[in-house]
Amino acid sequence: MSEPRDNAPTSAATTASDAAEAAATPAGGGEQPRRSRTKLSRRGWTLVCSSVLIVAFVLVGALVRVPYVALGPGPTYDTLGAVNGEDVVSIDGQRTYQTDGELRMTTVSLNDNVTLFGAIGLWVSGRYAVAPREEYFRPGETDEQVRKENVKQFQDSQSNAEVAALRRLGYPVKVIVQEVVSGSPADRVLEPGDQLVVVNGERITNEDDVRSALAGTRPGETVSLTFEHEGQPQRTETITLGKHPDEGQEQGFVGMQPIDRADVPFDVNISLEDVGGPSAGLMFALAIIDRLTPEDLVAGEHVAGTGEITEKGEVGAIGGISFKVVAAREAGATVFLVPRANCAEAASAAPEGLKLIKVSNLDGAVTALEDLRQGRPTPSC
Numbered sequence: 354m355s356e357p358r359d360n361a362p363t364s365a366a367t368t369a370s371d372a373a374e375a376a377a378t379p380a381g382g383g384e385q386p387r388r389s390r391t392k393l394s395r396r397g398w399t400l401v402c403s404s405v406l407i408v409a410f411v412l413v414g415a416l417v418r419v420p421y422v423a424l425g426p427g428p429t430y431d432t433l434g435a436v437n438g439e440d441v442v443s444i445d446g447q448r449t450y451q452t453d454g455e456l457r458m459t460t461v462s463l464n465d466n467v468t469l470f471g472a473i474g475l476w477v478s479g480r481y482a483v484a485p486r487e488e489y490f491r492p493g494e495t496d497e498q499v500r501k502e503n504v505k506q507f508q509d510s511q512s513n514a515e516v517a518a519l520r521r522l523g524y525p526v527k528v529i530v531q532e533v534v535s536g537s538p539a540d541r542v543l544e545p546g547d548q549l550v551v552v553n554g555e556r557i558t559n560e561d562d563v564r565s566a567l568a569g570t571r572p573g574e575t576v577s578l579t580f581e582h583e584g585q586p587q588r589t590e591t592i593t594l595g596k597h598p599d600e601g602q603e604q605g606f607v608g609m610q611p612i613d614r615a616d617v618p619f620d621v622n623i624s625l626e627d628v629g630g631p632s633a634g635l636m637f638a639l640a641i642i643d644r645l646t647p648e649d650l651v652a653g654e655h656v657a658g659t660g661e662i663t664e665k666g667e668v669g670a671i672g673g674i675s676f677k678v679v680a681a682r683e684a685g686a687t688v689f690l691v692p693r694a695n696c697a698e699a700a701s702a703a704p705e706g707l708k709l710i711k712v713s714n715l716d717g718a719v720t721a722l723e724d725l726r727q728g729r730p731t732p733s734c
Contacts, residue, residue, distance in 0.1 A: 422489055423467050424673060425481035426680035427460035429657060430625060432633075432640035439624050442640040446619030449644045454651030456643065458636040459659050459680050460628060461673035463489065465496065480679075503629025510630075510661065511623045512614070514637035517666040517715050519615040521638075522645060526664075527616040528557050530580075530609050537608020538592040543580065549611060550587055551579035560664075563611040570605035572596040613664045632671035634662030635690065638715050639722070650719070652726040657681035658690030658718075666715035670694035675702035682707045688725065690718055696734035709734040 432441045433456050475481040530547045533539050549557045553576040555566035579589040594605025636658050643650040659677050660668040674695040681689050682704040691699045693713040711732040712718040721731045
């Protein structure tokens with residue numbers, strides 16, 4: 354049977370294709386050669402390498418911490434107000450007075466978890482500063498160690514503020530043992546919290562009396578200590594002074610640290626969590642005075658401030674004043690109490706509408722607020 358005509362052209366085309374393929378096949382037969390692989394040009398390789406480097410830089414910049422910290426305005430707290438429903442400063446067992454206004458303590462935020470891109474972004478914002486981490490953390494110091502040190506400084510500032518405020522109001526103070534050096538002559542005789550009454554024959558009314566009583570003593574001499582322990586009757590012990598551990602000190606060594614504390618029949622409580630450092634002392638002291646006196650210290654003014662304070666009421670310099678004045682103004686303060694040593698820096702950073710008052714001690718701060726209330730001139734930075 355013959356094939357259909359319409360299939361003829363197809364058969365002819367197939368035959369021609371086969372012939373061409375056979376002609377292209379090398380002699381001796383075998384498989385056809387594979388197609389050659391595509392090769393990148395030099396420009397292509399440059400693009401690939403550049404892309405890898407960019408991706409690596411982005412990952413490093415976004416994820417890897419750098420040895421810097423970011424500093425900026427931190428939260429503020431009204432020491433005459435409450436935080437989470439609890440008064441920042443409260444006094445139990447003594448009459449207190451209400452006040453109208455604010456005494457706002459200020460803080461600096463410190464971010465230790467800074468990446469490269471984060472540091473650049475914070476710096477460009479103009480609101481934050483970036484500084485080497487070693488300026489705020491000692492080598493090998495952990496975050497937990499820093500936190501504990503900040504908490505201790507904050508607690509000391511509270512104690513100093515209480516003593517300074519009550520001393521200014523005329524309340525008596527007592528001298529207690531803050532700490533005892535292990536293995537020292539005072540060890541096994543005194544304990545932290547003991548009240549010192551007489552040292553080496555001298556009556557003790559403040560911590561300076563202790564230093565005066567021991568001045569001129571030498572290692573090997575004996576001195577008597579009269580003290581009270583946890584409300585027990587007074588007792589007297591004799592100790593032999595040791596050699597002072599500090600080179601160049603010839604005075605006899607007792608091995609205890611005296612500190613002034615208020616001697617009052619009421620309790621002053623300061624409640625504020627997640628805050629560290631010593632710079633809130635001035636504002637705590639002013640709040641205690643305001644609570645215990647019928648005169649309204651701030652008289653409706655929104656006053657902010659900062660300053661480390663000693664038990665005798667001296668106000669010392671602090672860090673981060675340029676951020677604190679910004680935080681204060683943003684919180685609505687119109688007046689800021691500045692430690693004398695920080696005046697120049699505060700004046701260069703103070704926002705518009707914030708009046709700066711220069712203070713060097715607690716007495717000066719109280720007087721300045723009284724002058725402000727009466728419309729009299731105040732010391733300015």
